[in-house]
Amino acid sequence: MRSTHDILLETRAALPTLTASRERKNAALAAIADRLLSEQDDILAANREDVEASRGRYGEVMLDRLTLTPERIAGMAQGVREVAVLPDPEGKVLRRVERPNGLVIEKTSVPLGVVAIIYESRPNVTSDAAVLALKSGNAVILRGGREAFRSNAAIVRAIHLGLEDAGLPSALVGFVEDTDHASAEELMKAVGLVDLLIPRGGAGLIRRCTESAKVPCIQTGTGICHIYVDASADLDKALNIIENAKTSRPSVCNAEEVLLVHKDIAPVFLPRLHARLTEERQARGMIPVELRLDPRAAAIIPGTPAGDKDFDTEFLDYILAVGIVDSTDDAIAHIGKHSTGHSDAILTRDDESAAKFTALVDSAAVYVNVSTRFTDGGEFGLGCEMGISTQKLHARGPMGLEELNTYKYIIRGDGQTR
């Protein structure tokens, strides 16, 4: 097994070749897409070994996430081709100033350098992350999970063949061969070798990054998303939005976890909500939502009494915490205290409430009369995403190609002194 340090050094050393060969990036992406298809048998064979080894150890949902099929590999290759045609951020002049002294100052978008990503289970992240990094001009270090190791290794072999087909060094995509905690820790401490670390995984991984990373790190993903139903909300639309935000895919970070309802409409709205999310779903053969109610909501509808932590939990399940608030200000204050800064929504027909909510709720995505489920690179028109940032520095919300660039100032003159 090659050491993580050696892989970091090799990838770092390969970076200038990519910087000097910008015009070859799209050709490399096309070659990678071809190779994913031509190496499909190897990838599927490696994936079968992963799936066999995981059977019995993981549940069906996890096994499904892990499993590759010819269709899924075709989807990966198609995803690579779609990234290839996106606008290239590298080298874009963000601002140009000519100063009175004749200096020409160009604030220019440039790649971050080496982007490392720590991720879990789904092998398609391997090709997604690699091509997003390459398209934006970065080298990449991939450190996937143990359960998908053979699949990831086979996908990386195909990517390396594609890079070589395009005359680029395969070391531009570094693959960490050690799936222990130690290799993740090493990436977190690789000052000077890693320019950005993106942890994509559970809350534990993200907390470890926040606490011990010495390299720049983007907090991603944790979403305790709120929907607040104002007194003036359209209640029919509110029911649709809430059911969608909670149940269309409960395991994802932009799913709703907390519902706040204005006290004036609670007596009318909560019974309808209860019917919609429990009896009606059961009647439709769908999983009902467990409601965890604060005392005021529990006085109106049946449900589980909310415990201490229910308003601070990312359930990722068919569970919804429900509370009653006295005003939009109270809803904003609650969200300020309990939100993870991912996505929060107000449902209202009152412009003043909407304006206050969008101004004062300090989250990556703030919605008016829309489901929180739209926080996504594709839905935002970015074409793709590397993850969803819940921090404020550098990137917020879905991280597309632009967010994988920094900038530098290039200043040209003719002997100017100060």
Added chain:
Amino acid sequence: MRSTHDILLETRAALPTLTASRERKNAALAAIADRLLSEQDDILAANREDVEASRGRYGEVMLDRLTLTPERIAGMAQGVREVAVLPDPEGKVLRRVERPNGLVIEKTSVPLGVVAIIYESRPNVTSDAAVLALKSGNAVILRGGREAFRSNAAIVRAIHLGLEDAGLPSALVGFVEDTDHASAEELMKAVGLVDLLIPRGGAGLIRRCTESAKVPCIQTGTGICHIYVDASADLDKALNIIENAKTSRPSVCNAEEVLLVHKDIAPVFLPRLHARLTEERQARGMIPVELRLDPRAAAIIPGTPAGDKDFDTEFLDYILAVGIVDSTDDAIAHIGKHSTGHSDAILTRDDESAAKFTALVDSAAVYVNVSTRFTDGGEFGLGCEMGISTQKLHARGPMGLEELNTYKYIIRGDGQTR
């Protein structure tokens, strides 16, 4: 003395008032400028105490940085008025997308929240930092040095009066009353209370922030700036630029510390450089520059042999490390290894060398035929700066008002679900 924690809580609690009163920001800045002038006697009296207490303990340069005069206070007030008229980043729509499903997505510039700054000696930083933060919509926590404590406190009193004159809470500008290490450490760990920490001070402070800060932190200031003289350089201009970059203000971060010379012109250029920076400066009554030479340079001109650390030292003095390189590629490789990523320059008449240098040197500011001394918010046309970032995430180079904002996505719809 009030606890730093209480001050942090108060400033955090005041922030929504500022967010809700954007239109009053410029009035507050005008009132602060007025109050700096009307409270001038108090500020000068407090400053005299600081200067008296420091006499004998600090050198003349430091005492001069500490000392306020009516002219300097007028300059502070004028600086506040100049910030007031700069374009306001807050609320600017950076990108607007209408999606096919009818969603209107606005990527909107918003303040970071609470910006904390740790700084030393010069009391005018107190008003500069406070008004830059306020103008960009942020509350601010100021933690100045012990030697300027009374001056800073008096300036903050004037700022508080100005805020109150404009009907804004004085807690928007929090002033840390404890100048011990402990209060700096507390700011570094104030997760949830501080959105951005900017250390402005010596390398020790910045290292402590990088190593132990739990809040987002911008690395500022350390500048081991290089100038590379290519074989094709205009040697007369090169001499002007090098003397300017090294000697116009040796104590600042954008001053040159290392000179690299192409081997082909070294035999002609180095003797001229030696004459210009030593004998000629002495003849003009100016401080000569000590040259620390690598072995190949030492074979051509007299000087101090460079020691192990001389190519990795921010001298901030009339000292210049001089080395010979074989090519532009070698110069780029040397800079990649030794630069702090602040400002680096190539002097050349060859377009290919210039293009290679600007593409591959990974620094905040990359210059072609210009002195590195121009890396500055004012010189870049930003109007002002909070510090100069040498990191790649979020902000790079001079941090003006835009860099004190983050963004959020505001999404408006009419009941859309996914």
